Amino acid sequence: MNSHTLLLLNSTIAQTLDYAAPILFAALCGVISENAGVVNIGLEGIMRFAAFFGVWGAAIAKNPWMGLLWGIALGIILGLMHGYITVKWAGDQIVSGIAINVMALGIGTYLLQAVFKTTGYSPPVPYFGAEVNRIHFAFLKHIPVLGAFSDLTFLVWLSLITVILIHFILYHTVLGLRIRAVGENPQAAETLGVNVFKIKWFAVITGSVSAALGGVALSLGTLSSFTNAMPMGKGFIGLAAMIFGKWTPFGALIASLIFAFAQVLQLLLQSTASGVAKMIPLGFYLSLPYFLTIGALIGVVGKAVAPAADGIPYKKEG
């Protein structure tokens, strides 16, 4: 393999992982939350909030780690909100999710102006993608495929570790068995003495934190600022990845990588287009990942089965 193709291969993989991180965090939010039976379509809004507050925190402290903490705090707060409506009061999960999304849209735009006195996008702040903050493994650099892992951001590594962590929790711990039981049949879990509400609270908040990490990965990962269009449907693509991955962490990982690769491919096609391909409007390339999302879902959604009690509010009887 000559050094040019090697570089292209490794950089394509690295770029795919970069793009995948926000989608993956969003998908994992869905995985953990829906395995406990709570749908969280508010994750799009949670990402937006976290993306903004991450930038704000990083701007104040001149340090991306503070941004990360702010983002996580926002995730917990919004998780508490979603949980308060859907777990505590057994409210409609879709309505609560939409409320979060609408709120994020308005408040995000307002705060961008109020805090940074700009519209469109915030000024650049210290971010995880900066050379000093990246995690280097120089010895991997010239090995095919593995070379892609020689120079990644902290958040990419965290997204991959989270996959393993959530897989381990769901399928190898007592807590995970109970989470899945609550998502399948909360009445059965309740009669066996499992505290359904506690489990659901845990899943909703953990999930929201994961979505928040996705938001931070958007604004402080490879970019260094908040743009007002964030997260551009990444949250919903994450939900699609969760379904495509059949509500499992590793499934979500594979789906996120496919969707992210479509984005990378779109960039590659744009930059290398020549002849007839040049005449295809830019919009087509930009919409490629979204078409792929729809296509993948049409192909797989019939076979994917959600947890049996997914989306059904749980109320204690009597």
Next chain:
Amino acid sequence: MKALEVKNIVKQFPNVLANDHISLSIEKGEIFAVVGENGAGKSTLMKIIYGLYTPTSGEIYVFGKKVKIETPEDAIRLKIGMVHQEFMLIPRFTVTENIVLGDEPHRGMIFDYKRAVKEVRELSERFGLKVDPTDKVANIPVGIQQRVEILKILRRGAEILIFDEPTAVLTPEETEDLFKALRRLKAEGKTIIFISHKLKEVMTIADRIAVLRRGKLQGVVEKEKTNEVELARMMVGRNVVLEIPHVEAKIGKTVLSVRDLTVKNKRGIIGLKGVSFDVHSGEIVGIAGVEGNGQAELVNALIGFTRPVKGKIELDGKEIKLLTPYNLRTKGMVYIPEDRKRRGIVLPFRVRENIIMGQHTLYPFSKNGILNDSEINKFATKKLEEFDIRPRNIHVRGGNLSGGNQQKLILAREMSIEHKFLLASQPTRGLDIGAMEFVYKKLVEEKKKGIGVLLISLELSEIMGLSDRILVLYNGEIVGETTPDKTNEEELGLMMLGLKRQERVLQ
């Protein structure tokens, strides 16, 4: 020694007084039955004992100690376990996962599945309840699923086991197995509370029997000192004659003719093999058989749910080429389904909506796509009266009616559609005596009106009492044709199990 004692239990729901000062005392090591019609308050009482409902007032004593049971956790701690009517199982989990959930063997945070499997295997052997611990619950039959439920509560160290209508979903063989298991548990010193409305079963298995009616305790009797007739009277509050008056059939022309009908089941296996028979106007043809011997396939083909592999169905002398539910229903067939909650009514719909379903596009209920509320209400009010559906409120949701009233609602709807043929598939499944009596009366009325009735039932007494002709279904084939006066339950039983076969000649 008293295992469980309840004193003056009252449970007031918004609209009904479900339990009205009930006091019971249950001895350790006995099988204690609680009987009553649907809605008599049996399940409510048990849910109170199990901590799923909080009583309005009253006291509970477990092994002599006064206790407060506010959650199932409390009940489990007090060694009370419950096998619910609708199983509390997770189909996607394995037998082991279902049994250990909530009290999992673990090393730190980690769930020790291997040890769990071993524990389940030991438990299953100790109580003689055979299960394969690694099977997925979705793949095992109902009878085994129930064993999983029993093991689940035994593992929690249950000394008092409550069974809420445990036989409702079982085949006769599975019921036998369950009774064997119950006797073994009794021999081990466990106390069993058995809730049922099937008097025959109660008389077989129970030591003592408590009878509830409309939330009140009617009395506790010893099995040796009572009989089914007395129990039935206590349950219903009057004499019930479950003997069905015989009405001579006036047999007319053929309304349903089935020839060489072969049908695949859900799994794609042939479940009904070349079945042929006729139903004439003015007769009831009973189909006897153990569940799963082709009944579901026959019903699904007759109502147009499954397309037959081959064969012919003629309704009122005309062959139905395109077998769709709409086609069959508009050509004179009505249907009482075996599973009323799934096929019979729409649970969240109101009575007035449920009662016109299927005719909702027709005049006078609608015109140009707009529903005529006053006509619908008028019709519904009339039918409520005619079929004695309670409460007399057309705005009640279908799901809030008792089983008996749901069934009456279905009868009211189906029988008010113009028809020549009635398919009654297990029309008394899960009903109490009062409602059963009502269904029998209506079926006989149909017959008098000259309707052809096909009755599919698992209850032999029902088949023997109602039918003018009996067909026996075994392994997807008709293995015998007879009449109630030429046969008896024993002979039918042999045919149902495939031990005896009759040659039939179709004219």
